[in-house]
């Protein structure tokens with residue numbers, strides 16, 4: 001097995017609010033091999049964006065992160081946590097790239113596509129005489145046939161699908177080893193979403209890069225991603241190959257997430273929203289995050305600390321102590 005491109009260990013993100021410290025994500029651990037796409041799923045507030053921002057080290061001012069995020073790019077190893085921002089900045093876009101949310105706003109509306117490549121290339125000191133050929137190559141890699149014309153176009157002259165290919169071309173123009181996409185397509189209609197994800201997954205696999213894709217869409221996790229991480233209450237509760245997660249979900253939360261999505265498809269009603277607790281490091285460590293919902297009463301094993309990982313088959317694991 002080759003060394004993973006991304007190795008995240010025990011990543012924790014805390015937010016300082018008025019008088020308390022809120023946990024965004026705790027103990028997030030994942031690694032991605034070349035060509036691998038990992039989905040992160042879970043309900044709103046479960047810590048997906050906190051994990052993504054922690055990996056990118058693009059955190060708001062009131063946030064603090066601990067743990068380790070190791071990135072391998074061009075034969076070099078970079079530990080992003082604790083690295084001074086001026087050393088980290090040049091790695092973004094080149095070694096590690098954030099795929100922006102697929103909205104019209106992802107492209108500058110009044111600048112030709114070529115200009116948007118130019119600012120990227122300038123920022124990363126690409127020689128000027130290579131800008132056009134590299135822009136064309138990046139667009140072609142994103143499946144755009146008439147790349148030279150698209151490069152000269154303004155965003156409003158492009159269809160939504162084409163604009164999205166441009167965004168994906170831009171995010172990979174510097175051949176980053178790792179892409180992080182937080183809900184990349186949630187603003188698009190379903191048909192365009194699938195086109196974008198097809199391009200994204202094909203380009204990542206073709207380049208043998210790796211991607212972390214945060215999504216609310218279980219279909220995306222199932223059909224576009226190799227592995228799935230399931231989050232609940234700021235912690236990862238299950239991880240495994242997509243087929244294992246969808247065919248043999250183990251954690252009671254994963255099961256409820258999958259059955260809620262099936263029920264929603266059947267009768268279009270939404271599952272009941274749970275009351276959110278503000279999580280602290282103590283409350284995360286105290287019990288299974290799904291304790292309130294799984295029905296096992298007080299004093300049971302579920303309440304005796306955060307369950308450790310149980311290894312199942314083929315890299316599939318779940319953080320569970322009870323047999324619910």
Ligand SMILES: Nc1ncnc2c1ncn2[C@@H]1O[C@H](COP(=O)(O)OP(=O)(O)OP(=O)(O)O)[C@@H](O)[C@H]1O
Nearest residue numbers: 015022023024043044045046047048049050051060
């Ligand atoms: N800037 C912030 N300041 C304080 N708390 C925050 C901040 N950002 C996130 N949180 C808290 O961290 C927890 C995790 O939030 P996060 O945004 O990571 O979840 P998410 O899974 O991405 O949710 P969504 O699906 O709604 O995007 C939540 O309790 C949230 O309230």
Ligand code: NI
Nearest residue numbers: 048049050182
């Ligand atoms: Ni989010």
